[in-house]
Amino acid sequence: MEIKILGSGCMNCKKLYANAEAAVGELGVSAQITKVEDFKEITKYGVMRTPAIVINEKVKAFGKISTVEEIKKFIQE
Amino acid sequence: MGVITGLFSWLNAQLLKMTWLSELIRLLVEKGFGLSIQTRLGGSIHFFIYDVIKIFILLSVLIFVISYIQSYFPPERTKKLLGGVKGIKGNILGALLGTITPFCSCSSIPLFIGFTSAGLPLGVTFSFLISSPLVDLASMLILTSFFGIKIAIAYVVVGLILAVTGGTIIDKLGLEKYVEGYVREAENIDLEPIELSRRERVEYARDQVKDIIKKVWLYVLIGVGIGAAIHNWIPQSIVENVIGQNNPFAVILATAVGIPMYADIFGTIPIAEALFAKGVGVGTVLSFMMAVTALSLPSMIMLSKVVKPKLLGVFIAIVAIGILIIGYLFNAIPFILI
DSSP states (O other): EEEEEEESSSSHHHHHHHHHHHHHHHHTTTOEEEOOOHHHHOOOOTTOSSSSEEETTTTEEEESSOOHHHHHHHOOO | OOHHHHHHHIIIIISSHHHHHHHHHHHIIIISSOOOOHHHHHHHHHHHHHHHHHHHHHHHHHOOOOHHHHHSHHHHHHHHHHTTOHHHHHHHHHHHHHHHHHOOOOHHHHHHHHHHTOOOOHHHHHHHHHHHHHHHHHHHHHHHHHHHHHHHHHHHHHHHHHHHHHHHHHHHTOOGGOOOOHHOOOOOOOOOOHHHHHHHHHHHHHHHHHHHHHHHHHHHHHHHHHHHHHHTTTTTTHHHHHHHHHHHHHHHHHHHHTTTOOOHHHHHHHHHHHHHHOOHHHHHHHHHHHHHOOOHHHHHHHHHTTHHHHHHHHHHHHHHHHHHHHHHHHHOOGTOOO
C-alpha cells in the first residue's frame, strides 16, 4: 500500500504524516508513507487545500488533518 | 422605528462593543489595582485587558460561526461557480466568493494553480486573491464593534471595489505570460466534493477556531500592546504630526508601514483603534488596516512561486495604489462616516 501526504511542509502536514504513521502502526499493515511537497505534484491530484492524504493514488481527504481513526477507515476501504 | 434602532444600538453596544466588559475591567483596575483609568498606567492596563478579552471573545465566536458558513463554500466549489462567468461579472463574483471561501496563505499556491488550470481568467483569480484576506464577515463584524457600522460597511464596499478593479486591470494588461509555465500546463482535475454532515461542519468550525487562535494570539497581544502604548503614552501632538491631519503623507506612511507587516485584522484592529482615538484620519486608519491584511511578505513570497516578478510587481503596485486612493478619499470626505 502506498500512502502519500500532500502539503508544503507546514505544521498541519507534519501532524497528518504522524497520524498516518500511527494508523499504519495500529493496523499492522505494510505501507509506504511518503511526503509530497512539490506543488507540481500536489496539483496533479487536483488538491487545492493542503494537507491531503492519498492512498493508492486516490485522494481520500483534503484541507484537514484526518485523525488516526479516519485514516484507519481509509486504509480498510 | 425608534424602538428598533434603539434595540440595535443596545445589542451592538453590549454584544459587539461589550460595554459591560469595559465596565467590569474598569472596576477591576480601580478596585483591584487601585488605579484610576484616567491615569496613564491605569488607562493602559484597562485598554490592554479589555481589548485582549474582547478580541479573543469576538475571535472565537466569529470564527466559529463564519467557518460553519464557509464549510458550504470550499474552493473546489468556488472554482466551479466561477467557471464560465465572463468579464467583469467574473471579477465581481470572484471578489464576493473571496469573502466567504475559507482561505489560508499556506494554501494560496495550490488554489492559484487550481483556478488557473480550470481556465479561470487571471483577473478573476486576482479579484479573489485580493478580496479573500481583505474582506470577510469576521472583519465586517469586528470593525462594527470597534468603529461602528458605517465604517465597517465602507471598508467592505471599498475592499470589494479594490478587488474587482485590481482584477479587471490585471485582466486588461494581458499578463498571462507572466504566470510560471508549470502552472499554465497543470491539468484541471475536479475532485469529488466531500459532503459533510452537520457534526463534521461543527468539528471543522471548532478546529478553525483552535488553529486561528494558535496562529494569531501573539499578534493580538503585540497589537494590543502597541495600541495601549499609542493610547496612553504617546503624546497626541506626535501622533498628529507624524500620521495625523498635519502630515499630508500620512496615508503613504501608513500604507508603507503596513505592507510588510504580517497580521490579520484581529492583530491590526487595536492599533487602528488607538490611532483613530488619537484623531488620525479615518482614511489613514483604513489604509493601514488594508495594507496589513491585503499585502504581506509571506503572501508575496508564496505568490512569487507561481507568478513571475513582473506580474507580482503589477499586483503589488495596483493594490498599493488602490489603498492610497481609498485612504486619501476617506480622509477627504470623513463627514459621511462619522
